[in-house]
Amino acid sequence: MAPISKDQILAHNATLQRHADTDYEYLGEQLARRNIDIDTIKTQVASFGVAIPSWGVGTGGTRFARFPGMGEPRHVFDKLQDCGVIQQLARATPTVSLHIPWDKCSDWSELRQTAASYGLGFDAMNSNTFSDQKDQSHSYKFGSLTHADAATRAQAVAHNIECIEIGQKLGSKALTVWVGDGSNFPGQQHFRRAFDRYLESTRQIYAALPGDWRMFLEHKICEPAFYSTVIQDWGSSFMAASALGTKAQCLVDLGHHAPNVNIEMIVARLIAAGKLAGFHFNDSKYGDDDLDAGSVAPYRLFLVFNELVSAAHEGVTGFDPAYMLDQSHNVTDPIESLMSSAAQVQQSYAQALIVDRAELDAAQTANDALMASRALKRGFETNVTPILQRVRAEAGGAIDPIGAYRASGYRQQVAKDRPAVVGGSGGIV
Numbered sequence: 258m259a260p261i262s263k264d265q266i267l268a269h270n271a272t273l274q275r276h277a278d279t280d281y282e283y284l285g286e287q288l289a290r291r292n293i294d295i296d297t298i299k300t301q302v303a304s305f306g307v308a309i310p311s312w313g314v315g316t317g318g319t320r321f322a323r324f325p326g327m328g329e330p331r332h333v334f335d336k337l338q339d340c341g342v343i344q345q346l347a348r349a350t351p352t353v354s355l356h357i358p359w360d361k362c363s364d365w366s367e368l369r370q371t372a373a374s375y376g377l378g379f380d381a382m383n384s385n386t387f388s389d390q391k392d393q394s395h396s397y398k399f400g401s402l403t404h405a406d407a408a409t410r411a412q413a414v415a416h417n418i419e420c421i422e423i424g425q426k427l428g429s430k431a432l433t434v435w436v437g438d439g440s441n442f443p444g445q446q447h448f449r450r451a452f453d454r455y456l457e458s459t460r461q462i463y464a465a466l467p468g469d470w471r472m473f474l475e476h477k478i479c480e481p482a483f484y485s486t487v488i489q490d491w492g493s494s495f496m497a498a499s500a501l502g503t504k505a506q507c508l509v510d511l512g513h514h515a516p517n518v519n520i521e522m523i524v525a526r527l528i529a530a531g532k533l534a535g536f537h538f539n540d541s542k543y544g545d546d547d548l549d550a551g552s553v554a555p556y557r558l559f560l561v562f563n564e565l566v567s568a569a570h571e572g573v574t575g576f577d578p579a580y581m582l583d584q585s586h587n588v589t590d591p592i593e594s595l596m597s598s599a600a601q602v603q604q605s606y607a608q609a610l611i612v613d614r615a616e617l618d619a620a621q622t623a624n625d626a627l628m629a630s631r632a633l634k635r636g637f638e639t640n641v642t643p644i645l646q647r648v649r650a651e652a653g654g655a656i657d658p659i660g661a662y663r664a665s666g667y668r669q670q671v672a673k674d675r676p677a678v679v680g681g682s683g684g685i686v
């Protein structure tokens with residue numbers, strides 16, 4: 258089931274093929290001069306995938322308002338169709354990450370089959386105890402997994418276990434837990450007791466994990482609680498993951514840190530500790546802005562990938578991060594933003610792959626700061642677009658995904674069946 262016709266993609270590629278081939282050849286020559294085989298890099302990039310969050314295909318919103326776009330997905334099947342378009346054209350997003358209860362449906366096996374028909378699988382499951390669901394007995398206004406009341410905590414634990422059970426039906430292998438629990442006033446919450454309650458609750462969830470599953474603990478500095486949050490930073494996350502066991506690891510959302518925090522260094526620490534779960538990619542200027550990956554600080558994204566490629570290069574034991582986009586699209590067509598962000602992440606990976614590791618090692622050992630910096634910059638400043646274009650085209654995707662998408666008229670087409678939505682599910686997590 259292909260949302261966009263293959264002939265349309267081929268016709269679009271035909272107009273770009275000659276230039277794409279010339280550019281690939283020229284880049285191949287340049288890289289050969291640095292003793293890098295472009296086809297090897299291409300193969301590595303082709304095997305890289307980043308998951309799409311189901312909520313990403315809807316228009317997001319801010320704390321102030323949400324301005325819906327046309328043809329927004331009405332339910333999880335529409336969301337899968339949009340994810341199918343993204344994967345069909347950009348060929349970098351083979352999995353979808355669901356959010357419960359936003360993506361609840363009555364037939365999980367039908368959902369799994371539908372996903373497979375688009376060539377999609379399922380990534381980590383995401384629970385939601387940061388907002389109240391219809392008909393739930395206890396409110397999360399003052400917390401969920403860390404709530405002072407045991408019955409509220411039990412309800413939040415049960416919801417997470419339900420997410421695991423749904424995920425098992427879909428072939429997912431991980432549960433991501435992010436809680437908004439925290440406080441708005443000094444003194445409102447007993448810091449140590451709240452953390453102890455978090456451990457007590459997450460232990461029960463951890464005990465329900467199937468043997469081949471992982472639990473991703475996502476930290477966030479602030480919001481919705483603005484004085485303190487229980488899992489505020491990677492230190493708290495690391496303490497919790499260590500207490501829980503080997504299946505629990507720390508998830509890094511790039512937007513969940515204070516401005517100027519050295520995120521690539523946090524990544525290196527988590528790798529060293531065997532506790533890096535993976536990523537939620539996005540970009541930010543001020544806080545958890547959920548801007549498109551690499552739109553503001555592409556060098557930072559590259560530096561994160563430099564740590565990842567370095568760990569893979571050195572064969573760090575147990576190194577197996579999960580990659581996902583986590584963005585809120587307010588002024589763009591979400592499909593375009595997600596395709597462009599997936600390519601940005603792929604690009605950072607490719608640029609990190611072409612860093613000369615031996616040269617970097619030698620410069621570090623010799624305390625040659627300038628040459629070390631240059632070794633990284635040479636990777637970052639290489640235009641790897643021809644590699645990405647070739648990867649997409651060889652997989653049946655579009656040389657220029659956004660151009661092909663606009664030419665297809667997909668959005669106008671689905672808008673006929675999907676009435677404009679006011680409000681709707683979405684959010685920033």
Ligand SMILES: [Mn+2]
Pocket residue numbers: 475510537583686
């Ligand atoms: Mn996130």
